[in-house]
Amino acid sequence: MNNIIWILILQLLYVPCFTLRTIFIVKQLRTQATILGAIEALIYIFGLSLVFDGEQSFMSMLVYALGFSIGIFVGTLIEEKLAIGYTAIQVNIPTLNQPLIDRLRQEGYGVTVFEGTGRDSVRYKLEILTKRNQEEGLYDLICDYQPNAFIITYEPRKFKGGYLLKAMKRRKRKSTKKAPESSSIS
Structure with a gap:
C-alpha cells in the first residue's frame, strides 16, 4: 500500500x-x-x-x-x-470605436488600427500584443466597450522593437500601485 x-x-x-x-x-x-x-x-x-x-x-x-x-x-x-509568453490579439469591429482605442492606449496597450472592407461594409481591425497573464483582463475591457467584437488570439514566437515592452512595464507598475476598481463605461 x-x-x-x-x-x-x-x-x-x-x-x-x-x-x-x-x-x-x-x-x-x-x-x-x-x-x-x-x-x-x-x-x-x-x-x-x-x-x-x-x-x-x-x-x-x-x-x-x-x-x-x-x-x-x-x-x-x-x-x-x-501563462508564460505573449499573445497577439486581433479585434475585428464594425465601426471605429475611438473610446475603446483610447482606453486601450490609456491602459498602456499598443494598438494598431487597420481599416478594411468586409462582406457588407467597412470594418476595423485592432492589433494588440500583450502578456498571456493579462489576456483575460484585456478581453473583459474589449467586451465592455464592444460586446459584438470578433476576437482572434495568436501566440507569437518572436517579436522585436515597438511600443510594447515599455508600456507593459508601466501598466504593471500602475496596476500594483492602485487598488482594483470596478470598470464602468460612461
Whole structure:
C-alpha cells in the first residue's frame, strides 16, 4: 500500500514537470527545460522502479496510469496559471470605436488600427500584443466597450522593437500601485 501512495505522488510530480518542460522547449527557455528534464528523469526512474519492483501488481500499474492522467490535468492548470509568453490579439469591429482605442492606449496597450472592407461594409481591425497573464483582463475591457467584437488570439514566437515592452512595464507598475476598481463605461 505504501508503494501505491508513492507511485501516485511521483506521477503527480512527474507529469506536470513533463508538461512544463515541453512548454519551456517550445518557448525556447532552454535552461528551465534542462533543469526540469533532469528532475523529470529522476522522478520517472523512481516511479517505474516502484511499479516494477517485486510483485508488479495490477493495482500499482493502475495507480501509475491514474496518476499520469491526473498529472496531465495538474500540469495544464499550472501552465495556465503561469501563462508564460505573449499573445497577439486581433479585434475585428464594425465601426471605429475611438473610446475603446483610447482606453486601450490609456491602459498602456499598443494598438494598431487597420481599416478594411468586409462582406457588407467597412470594418476595423485592432492589433494588440500583450502578456498571456493579462489576456483575460484585456478581453473583459474589449467586451465592455464592444460586446459584438470578433476576437482572434495568436501566440507569437518572436517579436522585436515597438511600443510594447515599455508600456507593459508601466501598466504593471500602475496596476500594483492602485487598488482594483470596478470598470464602468460612461
